[in-house]
Amino acid sequence: MSDGASYGEQLLESARRNNTELFQEIAAEFGENHEKLAALINETKEVILANSPLHIATSKGHWEFLDMVLDVEGVEIDPLNREGDTPLHLAVKFAAQEPDFGFFIVDNMIDAGSDVRIVDKHGLKPVNYVSDNEKLRALLESAEYANGAEFQAGNGELAEDDDDEGSASDSDEQ
Numbered sequence: 001m002s003d004g005a006s007y008g009e010q011l012l013e014s015a016r017r018n019n020t021e022l023f024q025e026i027a028a029e030f031g032e033n034h035e036k037l038a039a040l041i042n043e044t045k046e047v048i049l050a051n052s053p054l055h056i057a058t059s060k061g062h063w064e065f066l067d068m069v070l071d072v073e074g075v076e077i078d079p080l081n082r083e084g085d086t087p088l089h090l091a092v093k094f095a096a097q098e099p100d101f102g103f104f105i106v107d108n109m110i111d112a113g114s115d116v117r118i119v120d121k122h123g124l125k126p127v128n129y130v131s132d133n134e135k136l137r138a139l140l141e142s143a144e145y146a147n148g149a150e151f152q153a154g155n156g157e158l159a160e161d162d163d164d165e166g167s168a169s170d171s172d173e174q
Contacts, residue, residue, distance in 0.1 A: 008043070012044060012053060014026065015069075023065060024068070034074060038072050048082075057069070058091040058105060060094070067108075078113075078115050080118075084120035089118075091106045092126040092129045095130075099136070102136070116140050127144065
């Protein structure tokens with residue numbers, strides 16, 4: 001471990017440099033205590049912008065670090081920084097510089113559970129930061145539509161019901 005640096009400082013440095021070896025060293029210190037490792041990740045923030053390790057890694061396109069952190073059970077995937085940005089907001093902004101790799105990161109963040117509907121302090125959702133990347137815009141809009149359909153149902157099931165076969169077969173069996 002680095003001399004004098006706290007685990008939080010080391011974690012931020014690991015995110016900045018995509019240093020997976022340092023992250024593995026930190027994780028090894030916690031052993032099987034995934035709750036404490038997740039708490040460290042969730043509570044660690046930069047002083048000025050309040051960026052979490054996930055914010056830093058997504059803004060720089062550091063997929064290897066992200067992949068390892070997202071595997072830690074209990075990690076908050078949508079923390080907010082001082083601007084109200086989630087890591088997904090910053091991943092979309094990164095995609096403006098690196099469209100293909102940025103799309104890959106955004107797609108994986110959505111698969112991991114990032115909420116595309118969160119609005120930052122400027123009143124903007126991640127999709128509002130997409131300029132001319134129609135593939136990325138379609139991905140974000142599709143995810144927003146899917147989230148909306150789930151919430152409209154109110155019980156965790158999709159609102160649409162394609163057919164009534166299930167209920168008919170249930171009544172036939174009795």
